[in-house]
Amino acid sequence: MEVAVTGATGNLGTSVVTALTRDDGVHVTGIARRRPSWSPPGTSFVAADIRSPGLSTHLRGADALVHLAWAFQPTHDPVTTWDVNVRGGIATFEAAAAAGVRTLVYVSSVGAYSSGAGQRVSEDWPTHSLPTAAYGREKSYLERFLDGFELRHPEMRVVRLRPCFVFQRAAASSQGRIFAGPWVPRSLLRPGRLRVLAVPAGLRFQAVHADDVGAAVRLAVHGPANGAYNVATDDVIDAAALGEIFQARVVSVPGSVAKTAVGAGWRLHLVPADDQLVALLLSLPTLDSGRVRRELGWQPVHSGRAALTEMLTALADGAGGPTPPLHPGRFRTGRPLPAELSRRGAGRAGPSPASSWGRY
Structure with missing residues (x-):
């Protein structure tokens, strides 16, 4: 089985590639802006822009195609993120149809959902997001595009996975750059x-490990999945839970x-996340993930x-991963890279549109 994965070197991409290639007979073509030195078995990488006509x-x-590519930055230039995320997403879906791909798995987000603070919702909750937030606006637009795309391409099985916030050790430094910036x-x-x-x-939110989302993607690629599936753990993280964690x-x-x-820090270019x-x-609701558990047998580890x-803990350690978007770089403290990462080569510490191409 041949599976193409866009955003294959990011937070979710590395876990998805690893999950897919555990199965015999599966070959993954990883598509990313920069070809990594990371070379898991059963995988080959190509350097390509998802907006390219040659995709x-x-x-x-x-x-099958798994679409994960996403740019979180530059947050001060929403036209650029719209170009990458929305125009790039549409170009990717259309390229898949033109290439005769029969299965499309698009990893959307809890951020696509309309306001519903304090409510636990299933997949039929509206996906209009908060239009003033670029991330939500872009996620919501792609959901609307896929509504029409599915009608025009009934020959294609389209799956939308909507995970909550996704974390793992290897992506810690990347997420620190994307959301906190160099001054924290x-x-x-x-x-x-x-x-x-x-x-x-x-504040109430859910978190899920990237490996567990990778497992959900694997089930969606191989199984009878169709339509939307929430992917989340049952525990909800609120103020009390954060107090215990910290x-x-x-x-x-x-x-x-x-x-x-946060808005003041963003306007002063001190933090990359805005108000x-x-x-x-x-405003986000919490997710009921009953459907993915019942129909696909998914269970988070x-x-x-x-x-x-x-x-x-990984962020405090300065940990990172083996691909360009996940490399830790050098923090403001000037602390050198861990030896196992410095041997692979490190990207810049500061955020850039290219370094942010991957799933959160």
Whole structure:
């Protein structure tokens, strides 16, 4: 079986490639902006832009396409992220149809869902997101495009996976660059370092390990899946859970204060995440993942708390992964790379559109 994976070197991409190639007879073609030195068995990589008219040549002969490619930055230039994420996503779907690919697995996000704070929702909840948040707006638009795409291509099996927040050790430094930026002291994120933790009032979210999402993608590629599936652990992380994870006393702050503070840092180019992303986070529902468990037999190995704790500890350690988007680079502390990563070569510490091409 031939499977093409876009965004194959990012947070989710590395776990998806690993999950797919565990099966005998599966070959994966990984598509990314930069070809990695990482070479898992049963995988070959091509360097390609998903917006390129020649993308379909890399999809010919593929039985399935898994679309993961996504640019989180530059957040100050939403036209660029729209071009990559929306126009690039549409170009990828159309290229798959032109190449005769029979199965499309698109990994969407909880961020596509409309506001529903405090509610646990199934896959029929509206996917209109929060239009002022670029991430949600782009996720929602692709959902609308796929509605029409499925009608025009009934020969293709289209699966939409909507995971909650995805963490793993190898992606810690990448996620730190994408969401926190270079000015946040990484050491303070290690559980036990903070005495007091400020948490926006009403914050509730779910987390899932990247390996568990990779397992869900594998089941969707091979199984009878069709339509949308939420992918989430049962445990919900709220202020009390964050206090336990960080081993800190929690102080609740109004959501408006959190948004104002993050917005000010973003406008001063001190943090890459903006206030609208905080607004989206505070508005999101939690996910009922009953359908993926019943129909595909998916069960997470890791709890949400375990996935988040793994990422925070790795971020404090300066850990990273073996691909260009996941390399830790050098932090502001000037601490050298771990030997096993410096031998592979490191990318720049600062964020760039290319370094952010991958799944969160």
